[in-house]
Amino acid sequence: MFPELNNLLNTTPDRAEQxxxxxxxxxxxxxxxxVHHFLSFYLKANCKVCFVALxxxxxxxxxxxQKLGVNLTMARERGxxxxxxxxxxxxxxxxxxxxxxxxxxxxxxxxxxxxxxxFEFVRVALKPVDSGAAGWTYxxxxxxxxxxxxxxxxxxxxVLDFIHYCRATLCWELKGNVVVLVHDSGDVEDEENDILLxxxxxxxxxxxxxxxxxxxxCRDVHGQLRILWRRPSQSTSQRDQSLTYQYKIxxxxxxxxxxxxxxxxx
Amino acid sequence: xxxxxxxxxxxxxxxxxxxxxxxSLLKALVKKSALWLVYHDFFRDPLNWSKTGEALPGGPLGAxxxxxxxxxxxxxxxxxxxxxxxxxxxxxxxxxxxxxxVSYQDSCPPGDxxxxxxxHVLGLLHEELHGPGPMGALSSLAQTEVTLxxxxxxxxxxxxxxxxQQHPTDQTQWFSILPDFSLHLQEGPSxxxxxxxxxxxxxxxxxxxxxxxxxxxxxxxxxxDSLTLxxxxxxxxxxxxxxxxxxxxxxxxxxxxxxxDDLDQEDPDDDLDI
Numbered sequence: 001m002f003p004e005l006n007n008l009l010n011t012t013p014d015r016a017e018q019x020x021x022x023x024x025x026x027x028x029x030x031x032x033x034x035v036h037h038f039l040s041f042y043l044k045a046n047c048k049v050c051f052v053a054l055x056x057x058x059x060x061x062x063x064x065x066q067k068l069g070v071n072l073t074m075a076r077e078r079g080x081x082x083x084x085x086x087x088x089x090x091x092x093x094x095x096x097x098x099x100x101x102x103x104x105x106x107x108x109x110x111x112x113x114x115x116x117x118x119f120e121f122v123r124v125a126l127k128p129v130d131s132g133a134a135g136w137t138y139x140x141x142x143x144x145x146x147x148x149x150x151x152x153x154x155x156x157x158x159v160l161d162f163i164h165y166c167r168a169t170l171c172w173e174l175k176g177n178v179v180v181l182v183h184d185s186g187d188v189e190d191e192e193n194d195i196l197l198x199x200x201x202x203x204x205x206x207x208x209x210x211x212x213x214x215x216x217x218c219r220d221v222h223g224q225l226r227i228l229w230r231r232p233s234q235s236t237s238q239r240d241q242s243l244t245y246q247y248k249i250x251x252x253x254x255x256x257x258x259x260x261x262x263x264x265x266x
Numbered sequence: 267x268x269x270x271x272x273x274x275x276x277x278x279x280x281x282x283x284x285x286x287x288x289x290s291l292l293k294a295l296v297k298k299s300a301l302w303l304v305y306h307d308f309f310r311d312p313l314n315w316s317k318t319g320e321a322l323p324g325g326p327l328g329a330x331x332x333x334x335x336x337x338x339x340x341x342x343x344x345x346x347x348x349x350x351x352x353x354x355x356x357x358x359x360x361x362x363x364x365x366x367x368v369s370y371q372d373s374c375p376p377g378d379x380x381x382x383x384x385x386h387v388l389g390l391l392h393e394e395l396h397g398p399g400p401m402g403a404l405s406s407l408a409q410t411e412v413t414l415x416x417x418x419x420x421x422x423x424x425x426x427x428x429x430x431q432q433h434p435t436d437q438t439q440w441f442s443i444l445p446d447f448s449l450h451l452q453e454g455p456s457x458x459x460x461x462x463x464x465x466x467x468x469x470x471x472x473x474x475x476x477x478x479x480x481x482x483x484x485x486x487x488x489x490x491d492s493l494t495l496x497x498x499x500x501x502x503x504x505x506x507x508x509x510x511x512x513x514x515x516x517x518x519x520x521x522x523x524x525x526x527d528d529l530d531q532e533d534p535d536d537d538l539d540i
Contacts, residue, residue: 114313116315157354160354161312161313168309168310168311169310195354198284198394199350199354201284201394202282202284202287202395228284228285230284242285
């Protein structure tokens with residue numbers, strides 16, 4: 001996890017808020033550093049994490065995780081991390097006989113499917129264990145990313161329904177958190193992606209949006225991060241609703257600074 | 267105006283956006299109007315995925331349709347969180363027909379002639395999720411539309427109210443919701459939050475240090491002012507056109523042909539190959 005990002009969000013692994021949906025989105029840049037941040041953040045917070053990884057392999061997240069101080073292999077072995085490796089298990093849908101529906105069963109269906117099997121997988125993975133021996137704090141679902149589900153043939157409403165059910169079960173019932181990444185197509189007209197992004201924005205408590213700079217690529221400033229807290233309109237709220245920072249990604253950390261205040265420029 | 271929204275019957279649309287959420291206003295209005303609250307929980311299992319048998323038959327649409335057939339006569343407020351969910355899952359026409367049937371019950375009293383109490387339908391709609399077609403359809407069904415916005419951390423509601431046989435009214439009300447969901451009306455963003463122009467930046471005259479002369483002397487200014495523009499139709503020009511002087515009737519072209527010029531009228535470009 002990145003300590004500077006924790007400072008901006010005013011949170012630490014010990015006292016993170018529970019029952020929240022965090023939406024990560026990126027536009028014209030790669031926002032996966034946010035996924036790595038939250039993965040290591042919640043593992044350090046001793047949460048039970050279910051990671052639906054559809055974009056990269058397990059070893060990729062493991063390598064980055066080791067730079068951030070978490071060992072995914074060990075977390076998986078001791079039962080703290082349940083990892084669905086989409087790239088590998090998608091093939092199993094076609095070549096292995098399954099007794100019960102595979103989480104990615106929708107790949108087999110010709111007509112528009114739903115994500116009920118995936119929700120069942122998540123629900124079973126994060127169900128509180130009665131024995132209580134492990135003692136994890138609260139469950140967390142991490143998805144990287146949801147836009148690829150649209151590319152695989154699902155409708156935006158099906159993905160929104162899946163997140164709705166995850167929110168109802170994990171955030172409301174089990175007081176856990178959900179973190180999802182969606183790409184913003186930006187200039188490209190993609191109605192389904194826009195419905196997904198806007199629908200999720202309305203359901204989220206916190207939106208982190210990584211954007212490329214309007215002026216183009218820069219060696220010292222990799223992009224800008226907009227943080228939007230969605231809070232009810234309260235008269236006594238002192239915190240800002242929205243903050244914008246620029247950032248630079250380094251090997252093991254990300255440094256944040258106010259706009260125009262990059263150390264390379266000053 | 268905001269606190270008396272539900273005094274009129276019919277459909278009240280609460281349009282919010284990602285930046286200015288409307289759920290707390292919905293809750294505040296429900297709290298204000300409701301004496302007795304019946305809560306239909308479609309949050310946990312709206313599509314009946316758990317198949318436990320607890321789900322209400324027909325889903326959310328069935329529950330809404332059941333409200334059309336109510337037999338009690340008191341006034342009732344139906345709050346929908348959210349209409350956007352219904353619009354994404356149901357055809358727009360079905361939803362509009364159901365909403366119309368629910369909100370205009372008092373125009374069709376039951377057979378025994380007793381009047382039915384007023385029905386208010388309060389629906390939360392997320393603006394960015396729907397195209398202009400469905401938004402326009404719901405808009406035309408609604409008696410009142412409240413659009414949420416704000417500036418500088420202060421929330422506002424723009425209330426567009428259409429009453430039958432009266433002019434539509436358009437007002438903006440600043441408000442905030444207190445932690446106990448009571449509605450607090452406010453005057454507007456206070457002046458101290460408005461951005462002040464920085465008094466420390468001195469105004470610079472751009473004409474001060476130029477290497478060329480942009481100023482006109484007095485004589486030059488007079489000459490410029492007395493100049494008539496060539497295409498301005500002044501009275502002198504009108505006179506000149508009405509009484510053409512013979513010396514200026516035609517214009518002449520004086521042409522001295524070269525030694526090599528061959529003025530052949532039938533082939534002036536000299537490119538016909540006959």
